[in-house]
Amino acid sequence: MTGIRTAVVTGGMSGLGAAAAARLAEDGLKVITLDVAAGADLHVNVAELAAVRDAAERIGPVDVLVNSAGVVGPNVPLWQVPLDGWENTFAVNVRGTFNTCKAFVPGMRERGWGRIVNIASVAGKDGNPNMSPYSASKAAVIALSKSLGKELATSGVLVNVVAPAVISTPLNAKTDPATLAHITSLIPMNRLGRPEEVAELIAWLASDRVSFSTGAVYDISGGRATY
Template identity: 75%
Template sequence: MTSLRTAIITGGVSGLGKATAIRLEADGVKVITLDVADGADLVVDVTDADAVQAAATDVGPVDILINSAGIVGPTSPLWETPHDGWRRTFEVNVHGTFHTCRAFVPGMRERGWGRIVNIASMAGKDGNPNMAPYSASKAAVIALTKSLGKELATSGVLANAITPAVIETPMNADTGPEALAHITSLIPMRRVGRPDEVAELIAWLTSDKVSFSTGAVYDISGGRATY
């Protein structure tokens, strides 16, 4: 990968986003973090479509987009899930991904090269109990990526999703202990994943080494994935 390439990483201040930023910088990629947290290169809320579009205009050409910003949302039975918690989970996980793709994809198409990695979750395939908002939102990210990959298939821009099992990140500190114990128990390797392990997969998916895969879903689950 050339040093001329630029990556935008949402949620890039912590967790998978931070690990990916470190990994891509090691490949000579210029990384711009976009996050609501202090310390981001761009302090932007991905749920704000206008702010995301303005950021895209200000930044200029971007070759790589990694959508890592996300929240777990409420961890309770569906019938006890508050309406605002459901909506907020979709606003960040789904609408945020839509907003960034909509803002940055046109420039990639114009230049004829781009890599998009949307971070979904095994929850989007399996449906974790007491995590309906998160599971449903990540299923939506998977479907969005499949559609986008097909739309961009002849453009030189590749869009793929990854579906990690539970990873040791600050985001999971907000997951209820029972829910966390359940999803960890599903991993045959009997451990949670590390952010650097996920970052390695993302680095590959954003490189020239990937050329015949788009609209695909890559599991990184310690053996949990069964399809």
């Protein structure tokens, strides 16, 4: 494949999304950020399929999709989770990933090359206490990616998942301090991860340097995830 590749990064104005956007730009990609925050290239709520489809039409051909838009959701025991809190967490974290994949995968298939990197969490494998909506939504992202990876396995389009432990991002500023302290204590390296560390893994998964991996989950957890 020749020419400059185009990457779409959702949630691209902060945290892992911003770090990924900057790192992909360093690799020479044209990066387009989708976010509800000010300053994004396109102001898009990924939970709304019509808005995502409109953005896809405006952007045109896309080679790389990084799904980083996400919310933490309620930090309470499951039986105290309000229904709207549950539904909003799934709307952004799961439906948002579904919507962007649905919008951009057909073009990738037609061109015979693409890289999709979906951001999940070790919470989607372990289940964090007092974070059942977040944990369940990230488990759904993992399963969605595994299915999509198999569906696209011979198409030239690879789909992989990055599952970080706690990373120092604005997203975690909204996490209950006690819950945050607990999940941080599970990291053997005894520190939070940095967004740029995750961005390096994303950049590899978005490139030609990965060729024999799809539907896989890549932990970046300071030693927390060992399976």
